[in-house]
Amino acid sequence: MIRPLIVIRRVPTIDFMRWHVFGFAFSILLGCVSIGLFAAIGLNYGIDFKGGTLIEAKTQGPADLAAMRAKLDALHIGEASLQNFGDPTEVLIRLPEQPGGDAGQQRAIELARKALGPGIDYRRTEVVGPTVGAELIRAGALATVLALVAILIYIWFRFEWQFGVGATISTIHDVVTTIGLFAIFRLEFDLTTLAAILTIAGYSINDTVVIYDRVREAMRKYRTMPFRDLINLALNETLSRTILTVSTVALAVLSLLLFGGEVLKGFSIAMLWGIVIGTYSSLFIAAPIIYYIQPNRRAVPRDAASGEPDTTRPPPGRPTNRPRGA
Amino acid sequence: MLYFANWKVLLICGVCLLGVVFSLPNLFTPAQLAWIPHGIPLKQVNLGLDLRGGSYLLLEVDVGAAETEQLNSLIENVRSALRNAKIGYTGLNVENNAIVFTIRDQDRIEDARTALAKIDPSLTLTIGTDGAGKMQFSTQATDQRRSQAVEQSIEIIRRRIDETGTKEPTIQQQGSDRILVELPGIDNPEHVKALLGKTAKLTFQLVDTSMSPEEARRRGLPPGDEILSAQEQAARSGQPSQYLVKRRVMVGGDTLVDAQATFQNNEPVVSFRFDTAGAKRFGDATRENVGKPFAIVLDNKVISAPVIREAIPGGSGIISGSFTVQSASDLALLLRAGALPAPITILEERTVGPDLGADSIHAGAVACVVGVILVVVFMFLFYGLFGLFADIALVFNLCLMLGSLSLLGATLTLPGIAGIALTLGMAVDANVLIYERIREEMRSGRTMLSSLEAGFTRAFGTILDSHVTTLVAGILLYWLGSGPVKGFAVTLSIGVLTSLFSAILVTRLQIVTWLRRWKPREIPL
Numbered sequence: 001m002i003r004p005l006i007v008i009r010r011v012p013t014i015d016f017m018r019w020h021v022f023g024f025a026f027s028i029l030l031g032c033v034s035i036g037l038f039a040a041i042g043l044n045y046g047i048d049f050k051g052g053t054l055i056e057a058k059t060q061g062p063a064d065l066a067a068m069r070a071k072l073d074a075l076h077i078g079e080a081s082l083q084n085f086g087d088p089t090e091v092l093i094r095l096p097e098q099p100g101g102d103a104g105q106q107r108a109i110e111l112a113r114k115a116l117g118p119g120i121d122y123r124r125t126e127v128v129g130p131t132v133g134a135e136l137i138r139a140g141a142l143a144t145v146l147a148l149v150a151i152l153i154y155i156w157f158r159f160e161w162q163f164g165v166g167a168t169i170s171t172i173h174d175v176v177t178t179i180g181l182f183a184i185f186r187l188e189f190d191l192t193t194l195a196a197i198l199t200i201a202g203y204s205i206n207d208t209v210v211i212y213d214r215v216r217e218a219m220r221k222y223r224t225m226p227f228r229d230l231i232n233l234a235l236n237e238t239l240s241r242t243i244l245t246v247s248t249v250a251l252a253v254l255s256l257l258l259f260g261g262e263v264l265k266g267f268s269i270a271m272l273w274g275i276v277i278g279t280y281s282s283l284f285i286a287a288p289i290i291y292y293i294q295p296n297r298r299a300v301p302r303d304a305a306s307g308e309p310d311t312t313r314p315p316p317g318r319p320t321n322r323p324r325g326a
Numbered sequence: 327m328l329y330f331a332n333w334k335v336l337l338i339c340g341v342c343l344l345g346v347v348f349s350l351p352n353l354f355t356p357a358q359l360a361w362i363p364h365g366i367p368l369k370q371v372n373l374g375l376d377l378r379g380g381s382y383l384l385l386e387v388d389v390g391a392a393e394t395e396q397l398n399s400l401i402e403n404v405r406s407a408l409r410n411a412k413i414g415y416t417g418l419n420v421e422n423n424a425i426v427f428t429i430r431d432q433d434r435i436e437d438a439r440t441a442l443a444k445i446d447p448s449l450t451l452t453i454g455t456d457g458a459g460k461m462q463f464s465t466q467a468t469d470q471r472r473s474q475a476v477e478q479s480i481e482i483i484r485r486r487i488d489e490t491g492t493k494e495p496t497i498q499q500q501g502s503d504r505i506l507v508e509l510p511g512i513d514n515p516e517h518v519k520a521l522l523g524k525t526a527k528l529t530f531q532l533v534d535t536s537m538s539p540e541e542a543r544r545r546g547l548p549p550g551d552e553i554l555s556a557q558e559q560a561a562r563s564g565q566p567s568q569y570l571v572k573r574r575v576m577v578g579g580d581t582l583v584d585a586q587a588t589f590q591n592n593e594p595v596v597s598f599r600f601d602t603a604g605a606k607r608f609g610d611a612t613r614e615n616v617g618k619p620f621a622i623v624l625d626n627k628v629i630s631a632p633v634i635r636e637a638i639p640g641g642s643g644i645i646s647g648s649f650t651v652q653s654a655s656d657l658a659l660l661l662r663a664g665a666l667p668a669p670i671t672i673l674e675e676r677t678v679g680p681d682l683g684a685d686s687i688h689a690g691a692v693a694c695v696v697g698v699i700l701v702v703v704f705m706f707l708f709y710g711l712f713g714l715f716a717d718i719a720l721v722f723n724l725c726l727m728l729g730s731l732s733l734l735g736a737t738l739t740l741p742g743i744a745g746i747a748l749t750l751g752m753a754v755d756a757n758v759l760i761y762e763r764i765r766e767e768m769r770s771g772r773t774m775l776s777s778l779e780a781g782f783t784r785a786f787g788t789i790l791d792s793h794v795t796t797l798v799a800g801i802l803l804y805w806l807g808s809g810p811v812k813g814f815a816v817t818l819s820i821g822v823l824t825s826l827f828s829a830i831l832v833t834r835l836q837i838v839t840w841l842r843r844w845k846p847r848e849i850p851l
Binding site: 002003004005006007011056058101102103105106109110113121122123124125126127128129131132136139140142143146147150151154155158191192194195198199201202203205206209210213237238240241244245247248249250251252253254255256258259260261263264267268271 | 376384386513514516519523671672673674675676677678679681682685686689690692693694696697700701704705706707708709710711712713714740741743744747748750751752754755758759762766769787788791792794795796798799800802803805806807808811814815818850851
């Protein structure tokens with residue numbers, strides 16, 4: 001029989017609630033900084049949202065960025081930004097949105113190709129006009145808001161409203177701080193980043209739901225236990241799951257970040273941050289919020305819909321022998 | 327008691343088998359697949375343009391311009407209707423999608439109404455008591471005309487693209503006035519864009535020789551005339567840069583049945599042929615105007631203005647005018663495909679070269695494989711035999727995902743591959759939840775079987791909740807996302823569904839089989 005090599009045998013007894021005030025303070029600070037940065041310096045929008053032209057070019061030798069920039073500047077099509085992209089022979093060129101509406105964008109790319117001359121392999125070209133850019137921003141914002149609302153409706157439906165509030169706040173926290181991360185490090189914010197943010201929202205809620213499920217279960221079982229202990233118990237009981245799941249998802253995302261290529265870098269960074277902050281917020285934001293807006297314990301049915309037995313099992317650590325029907 | 331009915335066992339094994347069968351073709355190249363005898367399902371995952379290389383164009387049909395165009399063509403009818411009824415008018419023009427004019431004599435308003443009512447039943451006519459008249463298409467007619475313009479544009483774009491020899495283009499309507507064009511394998515769409523950017527409306531109009539364009543500009547345009555500039559190449563080669571031509575179209579390009587690029591005196595030219603009606607009109611027009619120049623006008627630019635030497639009854643002719651071989655064959659192509667009913671603007675363009683596509687597939691595959699290996703090792707370290715069960719389920723999950731993607735004909739994009747990698751990490755979450763629960767139940771002193779049973783049933787609610795929330799995000803992304811992001815939404819959503827199956831049922835089946843076969847005394851957790 002193959003036994004696991006690493007086992008967390010005992011349920012830990014960490015007093016999470018002791019730290020929740022620090023968690024709140026830290027998160028409020030983080031949230032305010034994020035909102036402040038977003039308002040003050042904004043996001044480094046990719047061309048998906050801003051409009052403009054993006055060219056990924058591969059030169060034969062190491063790329064001479066200064067020479068290429070000089071050639072592009074001579075065209076007077078706005079300030080071109082050039083940067084190496086993964087490899088010294090690969091250059092990412094961004095041209096700002098051109099005047100003349102949607103039709104105006106097309107000219108710039110032709111001019112740029114002519115100016116840069118032959119010997120360049122154009123690996124990727126993206127041109128987004130102002131019409132589409134504005135629509136993508138709108139659709140993106142709408143998707144984020146709708147996703148949050150839809151997920152919350154589901155939680156409202158499955159849990160009491162207090163849990164819904166907790167999940168909302170912690171998810172908004174995760175979305176806001178991810179946006180803050182992109183603002184402070186000037187990471188490019190494009191369509192895939194938006195996809196990452198929605199996935200983060202899904203993941204974060206997922207994590208929160210697992211803990212809330214446990215809180216609710218504990219509410220049914222230990223009807224007289226102080227709420228503070230109840231939350232601690234739920235967090236400790238799910239801690240090993242939390243750690244293991246974060247690890248597997250982080251491993252998958254890490255391999256994306258390391259091997260998935262330059263195009264997925266923004267997505268992977270956002271996801272990695274989202275996994276960490278999503279886990280943190282489930283433990284230190286979502287769970288403690290329930291302590292402040294306690295659901296009415298009498299409203300929680302004694303017998304769960306799943307046929308949960310109304311045990312008065314003592315907290316783990318002192319196991320009693322109560323085998324049930326096999 | 328953990329028990330599986332035989333039909334359930336068969337069903338689970340069957341689904342897994344199908345997943346493997348449908349995902350297998352993806353391991354081979356199309357060339358290798360050609361060797362396998364037919365009759366076996368061989369669908370491969372449909373790769374998005376960012377992976378296979380190609381060009382994505384989002385076009386917008388300027389439906390407003392199409393309407394103005396139609397009104398402009400009706401303005402002549404209004405002019406002649408009023409003239410025939412001998413009703414005086416001023417200010418006949420097209421403004422804000424309506425034909426506007428003013429009737430001079432207010433007593434004649436009723437007569438004007440009767441005269442104009444016959445022109446087009448879809449036009450609504452209003453004439454105020456001050457004589458100010460307005461004709462515009464009814465809302466219903468406008469909508470109909472707009473959708474017609476878009477449909478027609480799609481048809482013509484398809485013809486133009488087919489003529490360029492692009493393989494497997496996708497051309498479809500998006501929203502009310504957008505057209506999405508996908509051209510696999512095209513890594514420089516400049517030529518296609520140039521072809522799509524032209525309306526290619528060809529007309530033959532008489533040149534007004536009574537005065538020069540400069541004179542007309544000074545003294546006011548003679549009624550029914552317009553000044554058109556010459557095409558750039560023509561103007562460069564010493565031809566006049568502007569022409570004064572009669573508005574009335576002698577023959578339009580819509581009556582053309584064929585156009586070919588050929589040579590005349592070693593110069594590239596375009597030969598064309600009219601249908602019967604066009605041939606007759608062209609013959610009549612040339613017979614009546616021998617000795618006068620007529621302008622060949624493309625998109626309101628004069629290509630050339632030869633003098634009619636004699637009547638041309640045969641219905642075919644030649645356009646010459648400083649063409650290069652390429653521009654002659656492009657014009658022939660455009661004339662063959664027909665004119666667009668309205669100008670088209672390119673809103674968005676995304677082109678990926680084949681090298682980058684191949685690199686992306688490679689990087690994505692490596693990331694997925696490394697991700698799977700890491701997760702597999704991790705699960706084994708932390709759960710031993712049960713981790714192995716979860717790992718086997720994970721591999722089936724991957725097969726099921728690939729199989730469903732192939733079967734559904736869904737498009738796999740680079741973000742889609744990210745979705746696969748991510749789902750693989752999240753799929754084992756269900757196993758983690760179950761196993762942790764089993765451990766807890768064991769700790770609380772339950773027997774082995776009851777712990778297993780309780781672990782599965784109690785974790786199920788939580789697993790369902792977490793999957794539904796992810797699925798909600800996935801569906802919204804699919805709904806509101808575009809292009810590559812849609813690909814991510816597809817793999818994420820499919821992955822959530824298949825992992826629900828594999829992580830719960832496949833794992834459970836393995837555990838049950840293990841229980842029956844080896845009759846273990848305890849759970850190795």
